[in-house]
Amino acid sequence: MKLLERISQQNTTAPVPFQRSLMSNGTPKRTVKDSQAEGFQQLKLAVHNRLFEMLDVTRLESLEPVLAAQKVTEAISAILDDEGRLLTDTDKTHLIEEIKNELLGLGPLEPLLWDDEITDILVNGHNQVYVEKRGKLHATEVKFQDDQHLMLIIDRIVSQVGRRVDEASPMVDARLPDGSRINAIIPPLALDGPALSIRRFGRKRYNVDDLVEKKTVVPEIVEFLRTIVRARLNILICGGTGSGKTTMLNCMSLFVPADERIVTIEDSAELMLQQPHVVRLETRPANVEGKGEVSQRDLVKNTLRMRPDRIIVGEVRGGEVFDMLQAMSTGHDGSIATIHANTPRDSLGRLEMMMLLSGVQIPQRAMRQQIASALNIIVHVARLSDGSRKILRISEISGMEGEMVMMQDLFEFKRTGIGVGGEVLGQFVATGIRSAYSQRLEAAGYKLDGKIFRNTAG
Structure with a gap:
């Protein structure tokens, strides 16, 4: 059964619970404002039910989003004119938006997006x-009618990308x-009802200037990263x-020359590279029969046949690390690649563990x-206690000594305390160690000013 058909049945057979779900901005105490809000919700419910009589809602899913929104808006306006409802322009716009969100968007979540x-x-x-705002979690007054209403929204989200979620x-x-x-x-795995998490991919594309403005990094370190x-x-x-790994990867990719061929490999496409010559690859999960899976390792192997100048792996998490290295x-x-690890040294341990997962002894x-x-x-990037994200350390691997991989820090963020408003205080400093790759950088035509490696910490 189509999603909108199920919504239609729900509205005609259980109008009272649906009305409760639409009163998500009220407070427990009854006030004049609550009475006005209840009247608005009753009007919205009435218009919502009339809408299903006027429109063939099952066809809305097959229309272009702009055309579907236009038809819904025209139908709602016609219903209000027919019933002689007098609303201010603000209330009318609010009413239309909320009903469109229920029919075409993600319902109560739409304003959050x-x-x-x-x-x-x-x-x-x-x-x-x-x-989450600015790195801190906040409760909202957004609510769904019940678990079935939430399941309808989840169903709508996953169906857009050809996926499904059910008990199987x-x-x-x-x-x-x-x-x-x-x-x-969803249940039976989620005991307290369906759970949904959305990791937002902002409309704004951050660049290194934004990172400097947000004090994630300082210009001297930006110059080193560019080089x-x-x-x-x-x-x-x-x-x-x-912690901002993907954002950092996006910003660093801006330094790649425009005449190089880049192939990106991701589990879930997040990278937004702005070079003209980019091929984006994404893994595919197994189907219901357990077949058809394409892993990151498969994509890495295939990428080597695509004549890439650079390979960018969104996140290393399995046996593909062996082929990538x-x-x-x-x-x-x-x-360039990203990895989940709390320190640079820990990331090496994770790489070793994932190499074992490749099945090669x-x-x-x-x-x-x-x-x-x-x-x-x-x-190494991290999200600090105040919600800010910073580069905590830049380390280089200088070779092997015995059984140990040798690593030395070039830059670090030294924390000095907590400010009055809870913000983390500190400064970016060089450790005083000159990069072992200085000669290689100069051979490539890039000469760094030796001052950036000078330890200026007091």
């Missing part, structure tokens, strides 16, 4: 929705048209969940030699 400050939307059952397949990973990542899990990218050093960006050390210099020393020969620079 238009707030550019919101980076995460977390739905914990039908009556609890949290959002109770977990789903997908993405919205704007690149935002969504994850949904190592153009000189084709292999770079690994590490950090925890929500081999590519980095056999002619595909200048490649090789000694530990051989694995570490592979890592040391393939990777050059590790950039």
Whole structure:
């Protein structure tokens, strides 16, 4: 049965619960404002039900979004004129928008998706929705009617990308048209009702100037990053969940010359590279029968046959790391990848663990030699206690000594305390160690001012 048909049945058979769901902005106390809000919701319910009598709602799903929105708007205006309802322009616009959101959008979540400050939307059952703003979680008054209403919205989201979620397949990973990542899990795995999380992919494309303005990094470090990218050093960006790894990768990719061929590999497409010569690849999960899966490792192997100048892996998380490291050390210099790890040293341990997942049995020393020969620079980003995101450390791999991969820090963010408003205080400093790749950078035609490596910390 089509989604809109189910909504139609729900409105005709259970109007009272639907009315309750639309009163998500009220307060427990009865006030004059509440009475006005209830009257508005009753009007919206009446118009909503009349709409199903006037329109063949099952055909709306097959129309272009702009045309479908236009038809709904015209029908609602006709209903209001027919019934002689007198509304202010503001109330009429509000009414039309809310009904369009229920029919064509994501219902109560639609206004949240238009707030550019919101980076995460977390739905914990039908009556609890949290959002993240500026790195902090905040409760909202947004509510769904019941679990079935939430399931309808989840169904709408995943159906847009050709996926499904039901009792046979109770977990789903997908993405919205704007690149935002969504994850949904439903009963019986979710005990308290369906849960939905949306990792927003903002409309604004950040560049390095934005990062400097937000104090994520300072101009001296930007100059160093620009140089190592153009000189084709292999770079690994590490950090925890929500630390800004993908944003950092997007910004660093701006330094890649426009005449180079780039191939990106991702689990869920998030990268927004602005070079003209980019081929974007995305993995494919297995179908219901468990067949047809295309993993990141498959894509990495195929990429090597596509004559890439640089390979960019959105996130290294499995056996593909073995093929990626081999590519980095056999002619595909200048490649960039991200990895979940809390420190640069931890990221090396994770790489070793994932190399074991590739199924290739090789000694530990051989694995570490592979890592040391393939990777050059590790950039560590983190989200701090005040919600800000910063580069905490830039380290370089200088080779092997015995069984250990040698690593040295070039730049770091030194925290000095907490400000009155809870903001983290500190400064970016050089460690005083000159990069071991200085000669390689100069050979590539890029000379760094030695002052940027000078330790100026007091």
